[in-house]
Amino acid sequence: MSDNTGSSGPTPLVEMRDMSIAFGGVKAVNHASIDLFQGEVVGLLGHNGAGKSTLIKILSGAYKRDAGDILINGEPVKIDNPRDAKALGIETIYQTLALADNVDAAANLYLGRELRTRWGTLDDIAMESQCRQVMGRLNPNFRRFKEPVKSLSGGQRQSVAIARAIHFNARILIMDEPTAALGPQETAQVGELIKQLKAEGIGIFLISHDIHDVFDLADRVTVMKNGRVVGTAHVRDVTKDEVLGMIILGKCPPGAIPGPGAIKDIPAAAQAAVMGHA
Amino acid sequence: MSAPAIGSHDPASEEGLIRRFLNATELDTRMLGMVGALLVIWAGFDIYSGILRPGDGLFGGSFLTPRNLWILMVQTSSIAVMATGMVLIIVMRQIDLSVGSMLSFIAVSVGYLQVYGLGPALGVGHPAIWIIAVLFALVMGALVGCLNGVLIAYLRIPSFIVTLGGLIAYSGLAWWVIRGETVAPMDQTYKLIGGNGPLASIGPFWSWILAFLACGGIVAAIITGRQQRRRFKFPLRPIWAETVIGVVGSLVALGATWLVNSYPWAPKVIEKYALEHNIPIPDGALDASGDAICREGDKIVRCVNGLSFETGYAIPVLIAISVGFLMTFLAMRTRFGRYVYATGGNPEAAELAGVNTKRLTVMIFTLMGVLVAVSALISTARLDSATNSLGQFNELYVIAAAVIGGTSLAGGIGTIYGALLGALLMQSLQSGMTLLNFESAYKDMVVGAVLVTAVWLDQVYRARMK
Numbered sequence: 246m247s248d249n250t251g252s253s254g255p256t257p258l259v260e261m262r263d264m265s266i267a268f269g270g271v272k273a274v275n276h277a278s279i280d281l282f283q284g285e286v287v288g289l290l291g292h293n294g295a296g297k298s299t300l301i302k303i304l305s306g307a308y309k310r311d312a313g314d315i316l317i318n319g320e321p322v323k324i325d326n327p328r329d330a331k332a333l334g335i336e337t338i339y340q341t342l343a344l345a346d347n348v349d350a351a352a353n354l355y356l357g358r359e360l361r362t363r364w365g366t367l368d369d370i371a372m373e374s375q376c377r378q379v380m381g382r383l384n385p386n387f388r389r390f391k392e393p394v395k396s397l398s399g400g401q402r403q404s405v406a407i408a409r410a411i412h413f414n415a416r417i418l419i420m421d422e423p424t425a426a427l428g429p430q431e432t433a434q435v436g437e438l439i440k441q442l443k444a445e446g447i448g449i450f451l452i453s454h455d456i457h458d459v460f461d462l463a464d465r466v467t468v469m470k471n472g473r474v475v476g477t478a479h480v481r482d483v484t485k486d487e488v489l490g491m492i493i494l495g496k497c498p499p500g501a502i503p504g505p506g507a508i509k510d511i512p513a514a515a516q517a518a519v520m521g522h523a
Numbered sequence: 524m525s526a527p528a529i530g531s532h533d534p535a536s537e538e539g540l541i542r543r544f545l546n547a548t549e550l551d552t553r554m555l556g557m558v559g560a561l562l563v564i565w566a567g568f569d570i571y572s573g574i575l576r577p578g579d580g581l582f583g584g585s586f587l588t589p590r591n592l593w594i595l596m597v598q599t600s601s602i603a604v605m606a607t608g609m610v611l612i613i614v615m616r617q618i619d620l621s622v623g624s625m626l627s628f629i630a631v632s633v634g635y636l637q638v639y640g641l642g643p644a645l646g647v648g649h650p651a652i653w654i655i656a657v658l659f660a661l662v663m664g665a666l667v668g669c670l671n672g673v674l675i676a677y678l679r680i681p682s683f684i685v686t687l688g689g690l691i692a693y694s695g696l697a698w699w700v701i702r703g704e705t706v707a708p709m710d711q712t713y714k715l716i717g718g719n720g721p722l723a724s725i726g727p728f729w730s731w732i733l734a735f736l737a738c739g740g741i742v743a744a745i746i747t748g749r750q751q752r753r754r755f756k757f758p759l760r761p762i763w764a765e766t767v768i769g770v771v772g773s774l775v776a777l778g779a780t781w782l783v784n785s786y787p788w789a790p791k792v793i794e795k796y797a798l799e800h801n802i803p804i805p806d807g808a809l810d811a812s813g814d815a816i817c818r819e820g821d822k823i824v825r826c827v828n829g830l831s832f833e834t835g836y837a838i839p840v841l842i843a844i845s846v847g848f849l850m851t852f853l854a855m856r857t858r859f860g861r862y863v864y865a866t867g868g869n870p871e872a873a874e875l876a877g878v879n880t881k882r883l884t885v886m887i888f889t890l891m892g893v894l895v896a897v898s899a900l901i902s903t904a905r906l907d908s909a910t911n912s913l914g915q916f917n918e919l920y921v922i923a924a925a926v927i928g929g930t931s932l933a934g935g936i937g938t939i940y941g942a943l944l945g946a947l948l949m950q951s952l953q954s955g956m957t958l959l960n961f962e963s964a965y966k967d968m969v970v971g972a973v974l975v976t977a978v979w980l981d982q983v984y985r986a987r988m989k
Contacts, residue, residue: 307875328877343875347868347935348861356865357877359858366856374755393868 256319258283258448259335259417264303264313273299275472276313276505281417281448286439288463288480289452290492296472297452298340301419304450305337306330317417328357334416338423340452342406346395350387350405351376353394354412379408383438400431407435411442418442421452436462456485456492470495473506547764553929553984557944561951568955575959586955589785593834596783597718597905599950600843601898602917606924606942607850608894611860611887613925614867616934617675617682619888621689622895622921625667626914627697629899633660634706634909637713653713660896667693668892672885682888690918697911707908717904718837721792727784730835734780738773745769780836787814788832790825797830804830839901843943846897851939863887868935923970924949927977949973 257280266274274296281287289297302308304315306327315322317333324330330337337343344353351372360368360375373390380387384404394402403426410418420439424432439449439462453459459466460480468475468491475491478501487498497507545552565587573584581587605622612619633656641652667689674685708714715723725733745765752759788796793816797804807817807826815829854860866873866880874880898917903909928945930937949970956966 305875326877327875331877337875339875341871343869343872345865345868345872345876345935348865352861352865356861356873359861361858366852367858367861370751370755370757373757 255282257281257316258285258318259304259450260314260316260319261300261304262314262316264300264315265311266299266303266308267311272472274303277469277472277474278504279467279474279477281450283448284443284446285465286443286449286451286463288459288466289450289469290454290456290459290466290488291469292454292492295469295492297469298421299472300469301337301421301450301452304330304417305335305419307337331357331413334414335419336410336413336415336417337419338406338410338421340421340425342402344394344402344406347393349373349392350380350390350394350397350408353405354379354409356409358413375412376408379412380404383408399426400428403427403431403435407438415447417448417450419450419452422454423451424453424455424458432458456488460485460488467504468492470506474504475506476501476503478502544764547761548768549760549764550768551938553981554938554941554944556984557928557941557948561944561948564948564951564955568951568958572955572958586958589782591954591958593783593786593837595947595950595954596840597837598954599947600718600837600839601901601905602920602924602950603843603943603946604846604894604898604901605891605917605921606928606946607846607939608887608891609921609925610928610930610937610939610942611850611854611863612682612891613922613930613932614934614937615863615884615887616867616870617884617887618922618932619671619682619686619689619891620918620922621671621686621693622891623914623917623919624690624693624697625664625892625895626899626902626917627911628667628693628700629660629663629896630903630909630913631697631700631706631911632663633899634709634903635701637710638706638708642710648711650712652710653716656710656713657716657900660900661893664892664894664896664899665889666892668895669885669889671892672888675888676881676884694911694915697914701909701911703911705908705910709904709907709909713900714904714907715838716842716900717902717906718839719905719907721788721796721832721834723839724783724834724837725841726835727833728835730780730784733836733841734776737776741769741772741776783836783840784833786834788834790814790816793830793832794823796832802830839905842897842901846894847939847943854939859883859886864935920946920949923974927974929981931981945977 259281260278261280262278264274264277265272277296277300279287279289279300289301291297299308303310303313304324306324306329309325315324322329322333324333324335345356351369354376355372360371362368377390380390384401387401387404389397389401394405397405403423407423424435427435436458439451443449451459451463463480465477465479466483466488467477468488470492475495476497478488478498482500483498487500490496490498491501495506495508497503566582568586569580569582569584571584572578572586573580573582576585577583578585579588580591585591605626609619609622636659637652637656641649641655645652671682671685671689674680675682714720718724745768749759749765794804796802797816804816804818804823805828807819807824807829809817809819809824810826813825813827813829815826815831816823817826817829819826854863862873862878862883865876866878866883870880899914902913906913924946925937925942926932926945927948928938928941928943930942952970952973953966956969961969
């Protein structure tokens with residue numbers, strides 16, 4: 246487990262400082278800061294609409310930030326679109342998977358980065374060959390290379406999306422609810438994969454609202470509420486109940502570093518209600 | 524397709540055999556269905572017209588004759604060229620309603636340019652006229668298409684609205700350019716683009732050369748395909764399946780060539796050409812059934828073994844076929860095409876994968892504009908004139924051709940060859956009914972009903988394939 250806490254340790258792989266973005270007056274992300282170290286898994290937790298997906302989409306280039314700085318290995322970088330993010334080694338597995346349903350697995354794997362022959366035409370055979378290799382590692386039973394991904398099962402589609410994220414030597418991986426559409430066995434496979442990627446030194450942001458998943462896989466958790474960061478903590482320093490209190494009430498426990506979204510005082514009754522519920 | 528993977532097969536049964544054939548050849552069953560429908564329609568018209576008035580068609584009518592099929596191909600080419608572009612537009616979840624008006628606008632502009640601009644300036648018949656006219660039309664098409672695309676992509680106005688506005692505005696512009704006049708005639712060389720006149724076809728010799736090149740191309744494509752698959756150790760198609768595809772493909776190319784080479788020039792045209800070029804006309808006896816001309820005494824008469832010329836492929840048909848190949852290449856083998864399909868399948872995913880969908884939108888509408896210009900050239904050259912009503916309702920036929928050809932309005936699905944077949948099918952219906960002296964009101968009813976039926980059948984087919 247990583248011991249990198251605070252700013253005094255080694256340089257974080259990713260640091261997002263004071264990020265803000267608003268959609269038509271709604272501050273979806275409000276001065277949020279978050280960081281990630283090499284070989285670390287950071288779980289990003291919060292209710293629907295807490296701003297976690299939005300924050301992460303700024304990093305993946307899907308949204309343009311209104312304010313804030315992004316640093317990769319301590320260097321400020323400019324991410325205006327998904328191409329910029331990919332050039333920096335940031336790969337994303339979106340909750341919706343973001344697959345083009347009408348084309349096959351290889352075309353999705355290489356979408357935006359097609360292999361081409363020396364005449365500039367698509368090298369479909371080379372792409373399919375690579376696709377067979379990477380899918381062979383992730384999902385050895387996968388055979389339906391010629392079919393549009395629309396006709397694949399949820400797990401197969403997921404493995405295509407994962408293959409696309411890891412095939413291009415990602416340094417930073419963003420996984421937005423990677424197991425939401427999966428059965429127990431496939432969920433376990435994704436867990437194994439995360440551990441393997443982490444061992445290879447890849448930094449992973451794991452977005453989830455399943456607190457148990459996150460406690461199993463993450464080194465640290467960052468909780469967001471109403472677009473603000475409530476706090477960040479090592480999973481060993483906090484209990485699931487405390488994290489639940491962060492998610493629901495915005496109350497930062499002693500084991501966590503509070504963010505701007507943490508509330509100072511909460512009515513004891515409400516707190517008791519939460520603890521009783523958990 | 525829900526069919527099992529290649530190599531595995533159902534228990535031996537009649538159905539299993541057909542399925543195995545389709546799996547092994549990897550043919551598009553939908554395309555086979557369309558070809559089947561087309562053949563049925565052709566045979567039906569030939570038989571029906573034969574009942575009314577016997578002719579020398581394949582089934583005793585007047586539809587399946589070299590002459591009629593040659594004309595059918597020429598008539599199809601304008602809509603076919605535009606339909607290939609419409610496929611990509613619809614695949615990208617857009618629509619272009621303005622193509623007909625745009626065609627009128629370009630047609631009258633290029634006509635005006637020739638008759639009132641280039642003719643007086645360079646002298647009528649100057650060899651540069653047709654080149655300038657063609658370039659002018661293509662650039663104009665690109666600009667108008669680009670304008671559509673920019674409004675749609677960057678100002679985020681729905682393509683339906685932009686091109687509906689275009690439909691109205693460009694037809695107004697077309698009227699404004701020539702004030703409702705008809706401009707004629709076109710340049711002599713320019714007219715060849717439309718298949719107008721005996722020299723607007725390439726003749727039997729070059730038609731056969733093209734046919735042999737096509738056969739060679741089919742064989743080469745099969746062989747390189749096999750080599751590629753072998754290079755990456757992919758499963759190969761069985762040899763018999765490759766052979767079937769090669770033989771059938773070559774037979775289609777040779778058959779079509781034989782057909783266009785069986786369509787002779789009209790005797791009057793031969794006579795005029797022979798006199799103009801000092802070609803001696805052999806002596807012979809009158810025989811009204813022949814397609815050649817002979818000299819009988821001091822008269823020139825029809826005969827069997829005299830002077831005759833066959834047309835071969837008409838230039839507009841070659842243009843349409845070339846556009847079809849080019850567009851297929853663009854759609855299937857290039858990054859541009861891949862992005863068009865991926866964007867149609869899931870615009871958000873394409874955007875997240877780094878595809879610049881706005882620029883792509885401008886590009887497909889610009890391409891559409893260029894194709895409209897090509898069709899405008901074909902139409903004006905064929906009619907040897909231009910009027911502002913030239914492209915009227917073309918947008919409907921173009922969209923119908925694409926949709927009959929299997930392009931889904933939901934986006935992401937559609938093929939170029941499907942649209943070409945769709946255009947041919949619609950033109951076949953129209954020509955056939957004209958041949959049978961149907962009233963034009965009936966023709967419209969039938970074509971409309973066929974469009975709706977085709978889409979319904981397509982949905983049934985797709986639902987069963989799932």
